[in-house]
Amino acid sequence: MSSADATPTVIGKVMLILRAFTVDDHDLPLAEIVRRTGLHKATTHRLAGELVEARMLDRTDNGYRLSGGLFELGMRASVERSLLEIAMPFLQDLYQRTRETVHLGVLDGREVMYVAKIGGHRQASAPSRTGGRMPLHCTGIGKALLAHADSSLRREVLGGPLIRLSQRTIVAPGILAAQLDTARETGVAYEYEESTRGIACVAAPILDVGTNDVVAAVSVTGPLSRYRPEPHAGSVRAAAGGIAATLHRRQTLHS
Known part of the structure; x- marks a missing residue:
């Protein structure tokens, strides 16, 4: 039996199956789900069938895909939903x-999870997408979150391997630490081709008005061929501050 198949609960196996799908997957054959999860084929087939009945997966000609039932549950997540409702006008x-x-992104472990992405016909070809994740150390929005995160997370990220996603990814802990200090002082963080070649970004944290804890972060990203992030720092800071103030007012009304 594989280590994955030794998961003590059925819920654990179900989560392995659901998390086998990445943001780039439209659907997956059963064999690929088995490969990614390490579960036995019979176990995977049985649980996938039950997930189809529960509207967590759909059957396709090629195997399985995530179902709309998951989207419904995701939209009920109170923190992200209220945050998105408040943030969207800004x-x-x-x-x-x-x-x-x-x-708009939130902190999730050592990654930023993108809650929203707005771009027109000429939007930047950034690797981010709604529901997707990126490492904290190589994105503007990730650095804005990390600069204001708990000190233990900062030590963990700086002390761990800093994965290189591009030639300009910062993999030296000392340089990254200095950038985080600057971001905390100025209220904005920058990225210059650290996640993707040709892309620049400015980001600002959304801080809880009462505790000063980081709630989320907002950023503006564009191609260096036409975009410089510095002139937009004030607008990004203002948007983050507006979201924070509105969140605080809503919390005060409901307290």
């Missing part, structure tokens, strides 16, 4: 002002 205003790609 994100739309930021896009109208900059005409460049706007992101």
